[in-house]
Amino acid sequence: xATKSILKNINIKTRKDCHAxxxxxxxxxxxxxxxxxxxxxxxxxxxxxxxxxxxxxx
Numbered sequence: 001x002a003t004k005s006i007l008k009n010i011n012i013k014t015r016k017d018c019h020a021x022x023x024x025x026x027x028x029x030x031x032x033x034x035x036x037x038x039x040x041x042x043x044x045x046x047x048x049x050x051x052x053x054x055x056x057x058x
Contacts, residue, residue, distance in 0.1 A: 012018050045053065 010021070012021055
């Protein structure tokens, strides 16, 4: 999740907005994240490894 969305200021001006905000928080509390299994192996590539994969640009 992006940090900006966590730190966003909100203004609740009406009772309807307040109810909608509380409903959204309660709804989000009940949702769990899903564990994802990668189907292919992955590895970190840096510097020369990137040049080997994509070739030289010169």
